[in-house]
Amino acid sequence: MSVPIISPDPAEAARPESAPLIELRDITRTFRNGELAVQVLHGITLTIHPGEFVALVGASGSGKSTLMNILGCLDRPSGGQYQFMGRDVSSMSPDDLAQLRREAFGFVFQSYNLISTATALENVEVPAVYLGMPPEQRRRRAAELLETLGLGERLHHRPSQLSGGQQQRVSIARALMNGGRIILADEPTGALDSRSGREVLALLEDLAAHGHTVILITHDREVAAHARRVIEISDGRVVADRRQPAAESSGAPEQAASPVPDAGAATRGSIISDAHEAVRTALRALRANFFRTVLTLLGIVIGVGSVIVMLAVGNGSSQAVLDRISAMGTNLLIVRPGAPNVRGRGDDIATLTPADAAAMAEVPNVIAAVPELEGRVTVRVDNFDVQTQATATGHDFPLARSWYPVEGTFFDADDVFDYATVAVLGRTVADNVFPGGGAVGEYVLINSVLFQVIGVMDTKGASVWGMDQDDVVFVPYTTGGMRLFGQHHLRAVTIAVDDVSLIDATQQEVSDLLAIRHGTEDFRIRNMASLIDTASETQDTLTRLLGSIAAISLLVGGIGVMNIMLVNVTERTREIGIRMAAGARQRNIMQQFLTEAMVVSAIGGAVGVIGGLATAAALQAFGTSIQFTTGPVLLAFGCAFATGLIFGYVPARKASRLDPVVALASD
Secondary structure, eight states: OOOOOOOSOGGGTTOTTSOOSEEEEEEEEEEEETTEEEEEEEEEEEEEOTTOEEEEEOOTTSSHHHHHHHHTTSSOOSEEEEEETTEEGGGOOHHHHHHHHHHHEEEEOTTOOOOTTSOHHHHHHHHHHHHTOOHHHHHHHHHHHHHHTTOTTOTTOOGGGSOHHHHHHHHHHHHHTTOOSEEEEESTTTTSOHHHHHHHHHHHHHHHHTTOEEEEEESOHHHHTTSSEEEEEETTEEEEEEEOOOOOOSSOOOOOOOOOOOTTTSOTTOHHHHHHHHHHHHHHHHHHTHHHHHHHHHHHHHHHHHHHHHHHHHHHHHHHHHHHHHHHOSSEEEEEESOTTOOSOOTTOTTOOHHHHHHHTTSTTEEEEEEEEEEEEEEEETTEEEEEEEEEEOTTHHHHHTOOEEEEOOOOHHHHHTTOOEEEEOHHHHHHHOTTSOOTTOEEEETTEEEEEEEEEOOOOBOTTSOBTTSEEEEEHHHIIIIIIOOOSOSEEEEEESOGGGHHHHHHHHHHHHHHHHSSOOEEEEEHHHHHHHHHHHHHHHHHHHHHHHHHHHHHHHHHHHHHHHHHHHHTHHHHHHHHHTTOOHHHHHHHHHHHHHHHHHHHHHHHHHHHHHHHHHHHHTTOOOOOOHHHHHHHHHHHHHHHHHHTHHHHHHHHTOOHHHHHTOO
């Protein structure tokens, strides 16, 4: 079976007089297990020239596989010197060794070492991924190699769908993907039947005939007979090194495959290409463990969804409170009787008078100073009566409170001056005593005093404390003080200021005025703008608390991601070794597992965002105050993504630092 692959120049084959490709001098290898040290190689010295077909023969335990690992830069010698094309390999960093494996070596293993979740085409592409070959070019070359090796109809089959011989041919194609200047074949026929074994040996002979340096590791002398040079190893030492005539070729050359890509011309380490391949591989790995992935996603989904719902509820509640405070007026100063820091409502403290209100109205920046008295009253129409709140106030009340009648009118200054028995009803009172409407012009008894209804106020809704602001009756403060409450002192004066930016200065002027008028500080002033700031700070604290509680779920989800990724590293140790043998750098392995963690977190974050928004919308439909903003959504998704990055780092770092030989030997 003849399979010519254009690669190194056949003219370079087996020329001992040429410069050595590989030169080993007194190579030793000792393995340590605690205090126990076992020396496997004892001063191996040999030279391999370009284009040679060499067989390393020895019984099990002779050290031939250890020697192969050192030759392929999968392992480092304990002593001696290994020179590759004149370069001392011992001085190379892990990434330098990865580059050497990527650009010079191709491995053919006895157990095939194919990635089980990838197709034949994807397995062959692996070395070119780390070379930085553009996706279209590497797919085309991988397909050509597989077709040349008789697997044109098996491109998209996974290893489990291929026979042993077919899997071994896939591994040979992978070894040739980046050129395969040196093919290291470790017992390539050991797991094959005799027919498949002969086909694989014929492939190796053809590769040697076309200039590849082939190093065959075997315990079978019949297999070794196909090589042109046989090196026998026993107990870690070279005991024989002889050349022999080449075995008879199994066929004439056929049409050659496409030329080997120029490693220098390839776009090594393209960030976009690396990221694309990492995401693609991550999705494939996650799909292979679907149910475990779903359980991992669940922690992220719950965490992200909780953050969004909690912050939406918190922001909504905060906004509802601020809206209610704002509805009372943000440009208001409320003056009440009683000394500062003294408990009590001051209802019976007779220090605040209508004259004080009139004086405060003259302070600069004051639009209106409205006197107020309040008390519970009974409103009766015919034989129906209701208990409600009566507010005796001035004619400027609508201006100060930005609250106007929607039916009729509010009383004016003449009504206040004349002690008029007129009333303006809140919407709740109007609906209760005049359910059919038409309240304006009708008469009501308020505490047995007959009042004419001249207006109905607009709907105000609940106050910040949850009280119904529309359950009220407004009367002139002169009439209310004399006819309803029997007092002339005021419970409060509401001051509306023109320029809110000057409200603090206006408050100070009002305070100074009253202190002069009363001779003492027997009053309290509440700044509604400051109240909003205080309420806003309180609500923000509560929102942050809710968000922090929800973030705990996200933290738990992140721990789940780390746990699953650690399991992934353990389960896929052999795959990591395969990728390292194919030339993956440490950063490639780290990027791969970090990407998988971030893909899980990103998918979980996206699902969590959708679920969180849907839950918040459902709560809103049931009457909960919800505020949708972009910030919490971006925050939750960003935290999910960061969770993948942070909690995926340790597993990714662990994977990147695995020893290639140990990883390949993992079950």
